[in-house]
Amino acid sequence: MAGIVKATPLTFVVHALAVVSAVMVLIWCIHYRGGLAWEATDKSLIFNIHPVLMLIGFIILGGEAIISYKSLPLKKDVKKIIHLVLHAIALILGIIGVWAAFKFHNESGILNLYSLHSWLGIGTISLYGIQWIYGFVVFFYPGGNTSIRSESLPWHVLFGIFVYALAIATAAIGFLEKLTFLQNGGLDKFGSEAFLVNFTAIATILFGAFVLLTVYAQKDQEEEDYAGSYSAI
Template identity: 40%
Template sequence: MNPPRIRHQDTPPNKPPYHIMPSRGGSGNTQRQQDPTVVVVAFAQPRRRTRRRRAIMPVKSSASFRMTALPMVVTAQLLAAAVLTLTLVWVLHFRGGVSWKPTSNPLFVYTAHPLFMVIGFIICTGEAVMAYRIVLGPRSAKKAVHLLLHLVALTFAAVGLYAAFKFHHDVGLPDIRSLHSWLGIATIALYGLQWLMAFVYFVFPGAVMTMRADYAPWHIFFGLAIFLMAICTAETGLAKFVSAFIAYPGEVFVVNFTGIAILMFGVAVVLAVILPSRY
């Protein structure tokens, strides 16, 4: 038997090789036996894929996105000035001012309600909330300004509430009927309770330091919540005033811009409180 012949798969022969071997019977007949062939398969090496290097964007550190409370404090002061200016323009120019005397136009009494509420519940309360950010000096001075501004806000709110009840009494309208009045009464009640609790815990000399430390986070939380309630009350009051008493397009624009400025002022005050003073 011949040794196996090696051939490649890609070049097969036209006719397989063979040789003649005698048969087992001893006769002259012959049979053909094909030589074994070993097929060698050559595997082509895979091509190396060159990966393109992607441009890696530089990752900014967390310090690039940090913001202190100072920009929000400045923004809040500018918005407070805008709110006060728009309110005075609306009350003095479009509404004709404020009067407590019984006149032919009872709206002069009712105009005192938004004026005192905006100055007290919005501006004074916002400044009181930011007192620890804007007042320079020892902590006792900041605490005194914080407490006095809240007291001024309560006083202005009481005057504004009296103007609303007086107008309803003069005209003959029922009291505490709208959503605005419900929010206003709830806000004033919680505001007074918050002020009394703060006086007992932080000003009264008999308060224990551990009690002050435990109550401080709740005081901050409820203070911001009541301030946001005052913002919502002001927005509903402006919407009610526009739908009920205003018939001039120019006055509507002033009132709407006042509402937007009040909302932005509330957001700036909250950010000024929750953001750190420095990193």
């Protein structure tokens, strides 16, 4: 059947890493950091929403959106919708996650946008939004003509890979930044929480790496399958 791409062992590794990363960030924020709350006297509970939504919502769902077009045994049109919707959900949850960080800072009397992580984060989610809007308009609705889609596809794919790699790097810097703050506040540098945060960051990086490896491994089949269709990223 035209438009069908088979799953590979790489996709199973990606899914496993997604589960591991999600479980670890939840254990960190709920067990070690006290839980999640949008309104709370303990403002750190508001901040906890940020890493959970950025990792599970923005990065994991974003990665699943990328590989969905490659691994799901469905027709192109169906995969296109799934891909588009997953990216939209990832973007929305990412925006809420960023909002949670601003809310935490504002209610705690902490300055905003002073760190490299925050600069990269705002830049990444802005580029992600631009990428989604461009893909929607050119490849979905109202849709460009065949020539525009053909010329845009390689750049759209390349830009998507860049933005996703930037998201992974930004997340890793965020884990480092938060752990450094906690350790400066007295957290044991060799304690279980510190190790958990570091392993969560490693799992996140590996997840992103295997998403990109999946893109590369199926590149040839992708180019043939995408003729006149929506991009995979």
